[in-house]
Amino acid sequence: DAGVTQSPTHLIKTRGQHVTLRCSPISGHKSVSWYQQVLGQGPQFIFQYYEKEERGRGNFPDRFSARQFPNYSSELNVNALLLGDSALYLCASSLGQEAFFGQGTRLTVV
Amino acid sequence: KQEVTQIPAALSVPEGENLVLNCSFTDSAIYNLQWFRQDPGKGLTSLLLIQSSQREQTSGRLNASLDKSSGRSTLYIAASQPGDSATYLCAVPIYSGAGSYQLTFGKGTKLSVIP
Numbered sequence: 001d002a003g004v005t006q007s008p009t010h011l012i013k014t015r016g017q018h019v020t021l022r023c024s025p026i027s028g029h030k031s032v033s034w035y036q037q038v039l040g041q042g043p044q045f046i047f048q049y050y051e052k053e054e055r056g057r058g059n060f061p062d063r064f065s066a067r068q069f070p071n072y073s074s075e076l077n078v079n080a081l082l083l084g085d086s087a088l089y090l091c092a093s094s095l096g097q098e099a100f101f102g103q104g105t106r107l108t109v110v
Numbered sequence: 111k112q113e114v115t116q117i118p119a120a121l122s123v124p125e126g127e128n129l130v131l132n133c134s135f136t137d138s139a140i141y142n143l144q145w146f147r148q149d150p151g152k153g154l155t156s157l158l159l160i161q162s163s164q165r166e167q168t169s170g171r172l173n174a175s176l177d178k179s180s181g182r183s184t185l186y187i188a189a190s191q192p193g194d195s196a197t198y199l200c201a202v203p204i205y206s207g208a209g210s211y212q213l214t215f216g217k218g219t220k221l222s223v224i225p
Contacts, residue, residue, distance in 0.1 A: 006153075033212065042114070042199055042215030043154070056210035090153055092213075097142050097161075097203070099213060101154035 002026070004093050004102035012108045013081050021076040021105045025093030031055075032074040033099070034066060035090040043090055049074055081109045112137045112204055116216035123190055124224050131185040131219045133200035138178045140202045145174055145185050148197045148218065157198075158185070190223045197221070 005024045013019050025032050031050045035043035045058040049068035068074045072093075078085055086109045092099040113136045123129050133143070142161045146154040158174040160167040160183065167174045173186040187194060197220045201213040 004153075031211065035213075040217065042201075042217045043213070045212040045214075048211055050209055056206060056212050058212065088151070092154075094211070098156060098159045099144065099201075100156055101146070103153040106151065
Protein backbone atom coordinates (compact mmCIF):
# COMPACT_ATOMS: atom_id res chain seq x y z
CA ASP A 1 0.00 0.00 0.00
CA ALA A 2 1.21 3.50 -0.77
CA GLY A 3 2.01 5.66 2.20
CA VAL A 4 1.44 9.37 2.50
CA THR A 5 2.84 11.09 -0.58
CA GLN A 6 3.86 14.73 -0.84
CA SER A 7 4.86 16.86 -3.78
CA PRO A 8 7.12 18.45 -4.66
CA THR A 9 10.07 17.07 -2.69
CA HIS A 10 12.07 20.28 -2.86
CA LEU A 11 11.13 23.82 -3.78
CA ILE A 12 12.97 27.12 -3.98
CA LYS A 13 10.93 30.33 -3.98
CA THR A 14 11.66 34.05 -3.77
CA ARG A 15 10.41 36.29 -0.98
CA GLY A 16 6.91 37.56 -1.67
CA GLN A 17 5.94 34.65 -3.91
CA HIS A 18 3.19 32.15 -3.33
CA VAL A 19 3.61 28.38 -2.93
CA THR A 20 1.29 25.36 -3.04
CA LEU A 21 2.24 22.07 -1.45
CA ARG A 22 0.31 18.86 -2.07
CA CYS A 23 -0.43 15.76 -0.03
CA SER A 24 -2.15 12.47 -0.78
CA PRO A 25 -3.14 10.51 2.34
CA ILE A 26 -3.07 6.78 2.81
CA SER A 27 -6.08 5.20 1.12
CA GLY A 28 -9.06 5.27 3.48
CA HIS A 29 -7.63 7.97 5.76
CA LYS A 30 -10.00 10.92 6.01
CA SER A 31 -7.93 13.14 8.33
CA VAL A 32 -5.00 15.14 6.98
CA SER A 33 -2.77 17.42 9.03
CA TRP A 34 0.05 19.78 8.11
CA TYR A 35 3.16 20.53 10.18
CA GLN A 36 6.12 22.86 9.80
CA GLN A 37 9.53 21.74 10.99
CA VAL A 38 12.45 24.16 11.14
CA LEU A 39 15.97 22.86 11.61
CA GLY A 40 16.63 21.51 15.06
CA GLN A 41 13.03 21.73 16.22
CA GLY A 42 10.11 19.36 16.46
CA PRO A 43 7.25 19.72 13.97
CA GLN A 44 4.72 22.48 14.71
CA PHE A 45 1.02 21.97 13.95
CA ILE A 46 -0.44 24.16 11.18
CA PHE A 47 -3.81 22.68 10.13
CA GLN A 48 -6.00 19.64 10.45
CA TYR A 49 -8.74 18.72 7.96
CA TYR A 50 -11.31 15.99 8.33
CA GLU A 51 -13.98 15.21 5.74
CA LYS A 52 -13.03 18.40 3.87
CA GLU A 53 -13.63 20.63 6.89
CA GLU A 54 -11.00 22.50 8.87
CA ARG A 55 -10.99 21.01 12.36
CA GLY A 56 -7.95 22.73 13.84
CA ARG A 57 -5.52 25.53 13.20
CA GLY A 58 -2.18 26.21 14.85
CA ASN A 59 -0.58 29.54 15.65
CA PHE A 60 0.31 30.55 12.10
CA PRO A 61 -0.52 33.79 10.26
CA ASP A 62 -3.35 34.12 7.75
CA ARG A 63 -0.81 33.84 4.95
CA PHE A 64 -1.14 30.10 5.53
CA SER A 65 -4.25 28.38 4.22
CA ALA A 66 -5.24 24.87 3.27
CA ARG A 67 -8.04 22.82 1.84
CA GLN A 68 -9.04 19.20 1.48
CA PHE A 69 -10.60 17.73 -1.63
CA PRO A 70 -13.37 15.10 -2.01
CA ASN A 71 -10.71 12.40 -2.52
CA TYR A 72 -9.18 13.51 0.85
CA SER A 73 -6.00 14.86 -0.73
CA SER A 74 -4.96 18.26 0.54
CA GLU A 75 -3.14 21.43 -0.42
CA LEU A 76 -1.24 23.85 1.80
CA ASN A 77 -0.91 27.38 0.43
CA VAL A 78 1.45 30.04 1.70
CA ASN A 79 1.23 33.61 0.39
CA ALA A 80 3.76 36.43 0.55
CA LEU A 81 6.62 34.12 1.46
CA LEU A 82 9.13 35.25 4.07
CA LEU A 83 12.66 33.96 4.64
CA GLY A 84 11.40 32.49 7.90
CA ASP A 85 8.99 30.22 6.04
CA SER A 86 11.97 28.11 4.96
CA ALA A 87 11.35 24.73 6.54
CA LEU A 88 10.37 21.11 6.00
CA TYR A 89 6.61 20.88 5.57
CA LEU A 90 5.14 17.59 6.66
CA CYS A 91 1.76 16.09 5.91
CA ALA A 92 0.23 13.39 8.10
CA SER A 93 -2.83 11.24 7.65
CA SER A 94 -4.66 9.17 10.21
CA LEU A 95 -7.60 6.81 10.45
CA GLY A 96 -7.53 6.11 14.19
CA GLN A 97 -5.06 7.36 16.76
CA GLU A 98 -1.84 6.67 14.89
CA ALA A 99 -0.45 9.35 12.58
CA PHE A 100 1.52 8.49 9.44
CA PHE A 101 3.74 11.09 7.84
CA GLY A 102 4.94 11.71 4.32
CA GLN A 103 8.54 12.38 3.31
CA GLY A 104 7.99 16.13 3.46
CA THR A 105 8.53 19.09 1.15
CA ARG A 106 11.70 21.09 1.74
CA LEU A 107 10.87 24.75 1.05
CA THR A 108 13.69 27.24 0.72
CA VAL A 109 12.82 30.94 0.47
CA VAL A 110 15.58 33.16 -0.91
CA LYS B 111 -0.62 23.86 27.59
CA GLN B 112 1.09 20.55 26.88
CA GLU B 113 4.87 20.70 26.63
CA VAL B 114 7.08 17.81 25.58
CA THR B 115 10.76 17.60 26.44
CA GLN B 116 13.39 15.17 25.24
CA ILE B 117 16.73 14.84 26.98
CA PRO B 118 19.48 14.47 25.91
CA ALA B 119 19.39 16.41 22.64
CA ALA B 120 22.14 14.17 21.28
CA LEU B 121 23.56 10.79 22.20
CA SER B 122 26.51 8.84 20.83
CA VAL B 123 26.98 5.15 21.65
CA PRO B 124 29.16 2.27 20.39
CA GLU B 125 27.52 -0.40 18.27
CA GLY B 126 25.90 -3.19 20.27
CA GLU B 127 25.08 -1.08 23.29
CA ASN B 128 21.57 -0.99 24.76
CA LEU B 129 20.24 2.53 25.21
CA VAL B 130 17.30 4.50 26.56
CA LEU B 131 15.79 7.67 25.13
CA ASN B 132 13.67 9.85 27.39
CA CYS B 133 10.50 11.85 26.80
CA SER B 134 8.62 13.89 29.40
CA PHE B 135 5.31 15.72 29.14
CA THR B 136 3.67 18.28 31.43
CA ASP B 137 -0.01 17.29 31.20
CA SER B 138 -0.54 13.68 32.27
CA ALA B 139 -4.07 13.54 30.81
CA ILE B 140 -2.93 11.97 27.55
CA TYR B 141 -4.68 9.37 25.40
CA ASN B 142 -1.52 7.91 23.91
CA LEU B 143 2.08 8.69 23.02
CA GLN B 144 3.78 8.04 19.71
CA TRP B 145 7.49 7.57 18.98
CA PHE B 146 8.89 8.48 15.57
CA ARG B 147 12.19 8.14 13.78
CA GLN B 148 13.45 10.84 11.40
CA ASP B 149 16.43 10.45 9.07
CA PRO B 150 18.19 13.67 8.00
CA GLY B 151 15.99 15.78 5.74
CA LYS B 152 13.31 13.10 5.60
CA GLY B 153 9.82 12.61 6.94
CA LEU B 154 8.78 10.85 10.13
CA THR B 155 8.46 7.09 10.44
CA SER B 156 6.10 5.85 13.12
CA LEU B 157 7.85 3.39 15.44
CA LEU B 158 5.42 2.72 18.27
CA LEU B 159 2.12 4.03 19.58
CA ILE B 160 1.51 3.31 23.24
CA GLN B 161 -1.98 3.79 24.64
CA SER B 162 -2.57 5.50 27.98
CA SER B 163 -3.88 2.20 29.37
CA GLN B 164 -0.66 0.38 28.44
CA ARG B 165 2.61 0.39 30.31
CA GLU B 166 4.74 -1.06 27.52
CA GLN B 167 4.70 -1.64 23.78
CA THR B 168 7.27 -3.66 21.86
CA SER B 169 8.34 -3.88 18.23
CA GLY B 170 11.44 -5.91 17.43
CA ARG B 171 14.43 -4.39 19.26
CA LEU B 172 12.33 -1.41 20.41
CA ASN B 173 10.40 -1.19 23.63
CA ALA B 174 8.44 1.87 24.71
CA SER B 175 7.18 2.38 28.23
CA LEU B 176 4.71 4.93 29.55
CA ASP B 177 4.21 6.27 33.07
CA LYS B 178 1.36 8.77 32.89
CA SER B 179 1.46 9.70 36.55
CA SER B 180 5.05 10.86 36.31
CA GLY B 181 4.66 12.30 32.81
CA ARG B 182 7.39 10.15 31.31
CA SER B 183 7.98 7.73 28.47
CA THR B 184 11.14 5.89 27.51
CA LEU B 185 12.20 4.23 24.28
CA TYR B 186 14.58 1.34 24.83
CA ILE B 187 16.70 0.20 21.88
CA ALA B 188 18.44 -3.14 22.32
CA ALA B 189 21.72 -4.09 20.64
CA SER B 190 22.07 -0.80 18.76
CA GLN B 191 23.27 -0.82 15.15
CA PRO B 192 24.73 1.94 12.94
CA GLY B 193 21.46 1.86 10.98
CA ASP B 194 19.67 3.07 14.12
CA SER B 195 21.42 6.44 13.75
CA ALA B 196 18.66 9.02 13.35
CA THR B 197 16.66 11.57 15.33
CA TYR B 198 13.98 10.10 17.56
CA LEU B 199 10.91 12.20 18.39
CA CYS B 200 8.05 11.61 20.77
CA ALA B 201 4.64 13.22 20.41
CA VAL B 202 1.40 13.39 22.37
CA PRO B 203 -1.99 14.26 20.90
CA ILE B 204 -4.26 17.09 21.93
CA TYR B 205 -7.92 16.48 21.18
CA SER B 206 -10.22 19.50 21.08
CA GLY B 207 -13.87 19.96 20.17
CA ALA B 208 -15.37 19.06 16.80
CA GLY B 209 -12.89 16.26 16.22
CA SER B 210 -9.82 18.45 16.28
CA TYR B 211 -6.58 16.56 16.79
CA GLN B 212 -3.00 17.78 16.80
CA LEU B 213 0.33 16.34 17.89
CA THR B 214 2.71 18.15 20.22
CA PHE B 215 6.31 17.09 19.62
CA GLY B 216 9.53 17.21 21.55
CA LYS B 217 12.64 18.53 19.81
CA GLY B 218 14.03 15.03 19.46
CA THR B 219 17.15 13.14 20.46
CA LYS B 220 19.79 12.74 17.75
CA LEU B 221 21.29 9.26 18.09
CA SER B 222 24.63 8.28 16.59
CA VAL B 223 25.68 4.63 16.77
CA ILE B 224 29.41 4.29 16.18
CA PRO B 225 30.61 1.11 14.39
